[in-house]
Amino acid sequence: RKEVEQDPGPFNVPEGATVAFNCTYSNSASQSFFWYRQDCRKEPKLLMSVYSSGNEDGRFTAQLNRASQYISLLIRDSKLSDSATYLCVATYTGTASKLTFGTGTRLQVTL
Amino acid sequence: DTGVSQDPRHKITKRGQNVTFRCDPISEHNRLYWYRQTLGQGPEFLTYFQNEAQLEKSRLLSDRFSAERPKGSFSTLEIQRTEQGDSAMYLCASSLVGTGGSPLHFGNGTRLTVT
Numbered sequence: 001r002k003e004v005e006q007d008p009g010p011f012n013v014p015e016g017a018t019v020a021f022n023c024t025y026s027n028s029a030s031q032s033f034f035w036y037r038q039d040c041r042k043e044p045k046l047l048m049s050v051y052s053s054g055n056e057d058g059r060f061t062a063q064l065n066r067a068s069q070y071i072s073l074l075i076r077d078s079k080l081s082d083s084a085t086y087l088c089v090a091t092y093t094g095t096a097s098k099l100t101f102g103t104g105t106r107l108q109v110t111l
Numbered sequence: 112d113t114g115v116s117q118d119p120r121h122k123i124t125k126r127g128q129n130v131t132f133r134c135d136p137i138s139e140h141n142r143l144y145w146y147r148q149t150l151g152q153g154p155e156f157l158t159y160f161q162n163e164a165q166l167e168k169s170r171l172l173s174d175r176f177s178a179e180r181p182k183g184s185f186s187t188l189e190i191q192r193t194e195q196g197d198s199a200m201y202l203c204a205s206s207l208v209g210t211g212g213s214p215l216h217f218g219n220g221t222r223l224t225v226t
Contacts, residue, residue, distance in 0.1 A: 008151070034214055043202060043217035044154060087153050098144065098167065099215055101153030 003027055006088050006102035013109055017078050021105045023088030024070045030090040033064055035073050038085045038104065047073075047086070078109045113137055115218035117203050123224045124193055131189045132221045136205030143186050144215060145178055146202040147171065154202055160186060161208060193225045 006023045013019045025033075033050035048055065050062040050071050061074040071088055085104040116135045124130050136143045142161050146154035157176070158168045162183040172178075175193075180186040190197055200222050204215035 004153075043220050044215075045217070046214045049214065098156045098159055100156065101146075103151070103153045 001026055002102070003100045004088055004090050004102040006105045008103055008105060010106040010108050013078055013107070015078055015080060015109055015111055017109075018074065018076045019078055019107065020075075021073045021086055021088075021107075022070055023072070023102055023105075024068075025088075025090040025100075026069070027090065027092060027100075028069065029092045030069075031092045032090070033062075033071050034089040034091075034099070035060075035062060035071075036087040036089055036101070038087055040084075044087055044101075075107075078107075080109050080111070083107055083109045115203055115205050115216055117201075117218035117221050119221055120219060121222045121224075123226065126195060126225055127192055129189065129191045130193060130223065131187055132201055132203075132223075133185060133187050134203030134218060135185045136203070137216055138184075140205035140207050140216070141183070142206045142208050142213070143180055144204045144206070145186070145188050146204065146217075148200045148202055148220075149198075157188075190223075193223075195225045198223055198225045 004025050035047040036044040037047045038044040048057050050064045054063045059076045063072045085106045087104045088102040089099045091099045118133045144159040145157040148154045158178050160180040175191045178188045200220045202220045204217045206213040206215050
């Protein structure tokens with residue numbers, strides 16, 4: 001089982017739609033979580049951190065459920081420019097302070 | 112530009128050759144990571160440094176791979192006797208150590224093609 005699992009998609013949604021991605025992580029010791037965005041053939045870029053209480057950044061809302069070990073990302077009012085792959089990331093502060101990435105969920109927003 | 116820079120951007124090599132990639136992190140960042148990414152997959156952790164100390168190496172990093180960060184600034188990743196399975200995007204990232212996890216800032220990557 002992968003440490004961080006995501007539905008690879010693709011999710012094809014019309015412009016203006018609301019779309020949600022879920023991600024599960026297997027390491028209960030994971031402490032920090034992030035969503036990264038990756039455009040085709042580009043490097044991943046930090047979209048937002050995920051806080052226990054949930055957090056919002058404009059049209060983007062991230063939620064964390066530690067009991068069920070999943071993270072979600074909600075995108076409201078999708079734009080064409082939101083088309084990208086969204087990578088879920090978990091990490092824990094221990095001997096291995098590395099970020100573990102999911103395979104990514106591809107989003108395609110259409111007219 | 113104060114971002115993470117990687118060199119070269121692209122490298123095509125023949126099977127069996129050695130290749131070396133360079134990464135210059137964000138100057139105030141003390142952690143430097145190497146990841147590898149293949150098509151349709153997320154980045155896979157290879158190794159990371161805190162200052163000049165290499166603190167962890169993934170099982171993915173066979174003995175043909177070696178990474179260094181001699182002065183705690185730039186890093187190099189060398190692959191000896193390349194194989195076709197080494198073809199991938201090699202991503203370098205840096206961060207500032209702190210409590211909890213620190214987000215990574217990635218470079219543009221080095222795309223390796225082994226023919």
